[in-house]
Amino acid sequence: QSALTQPPSASGSPGQSVTISCTGTSVGDYNYVSWYQQHPGRAPKLMVYEVTQRPSGVPDRFSGSKSGNTASLTVSGLQAGDEATYYCSSYAGKTNIVFGGGTKLTVL
């Protein structure tokens, strides 16, 4: 059982927006929430860090937010290449980092 709770699946049609949630007490305690995209057989790729920040090269179609103990990743203008599993992570204190169980995003 993961320390952070994510819905197992999400879906949307090309061009639409989809939002994925991530809930846990560490999300509310710290502003160190990150989101990763993982395609099958590949390493995770950082998409958002510190709740809302995007690394260089990540499209602004990916945006993050947080309210209380729940963080969210919104993917706008869905594209076929966005189909992947998305994981959230959060700093949990005492140098500990926890991950969610993942949400498989399907582009219909």
Next chain:
Amino acid sequence: QVRLVQSGSELKKPGASLRVSCKASGYIFTSYAMNWVRQVPGQGPEWMGWISTDDARPAYARAFSGRIVFSLDTSASTAYLQIPSLTTEDTAVYYCTTDMAVAGRKAFDMWGQGTMVTVSS
């Protein structure tokens, strides 16, 4: 080009030991700590801990403390993960990862390609 290149897949028997290597290139190895992450197939990643690359001081996640060892060969810009006694529950993909452009932000923007470890009798 900044890269983390890990050693190849492993097939081990229960009770055997394992060492996974992670060779860094394209940057100053001692500038960024190295983290290790485990991912059981079909599950979310698990952070195993990190090792400071300037003084080789490790910090292990509670779930792995006492079962794993991190080490370095700074002259070879290589980090190692050792599991002295494997069980079938150690079957997973192991990643080395670090924070470069996002240093200090508790996020990881550089990853190795992963090492698949299968433990089976």
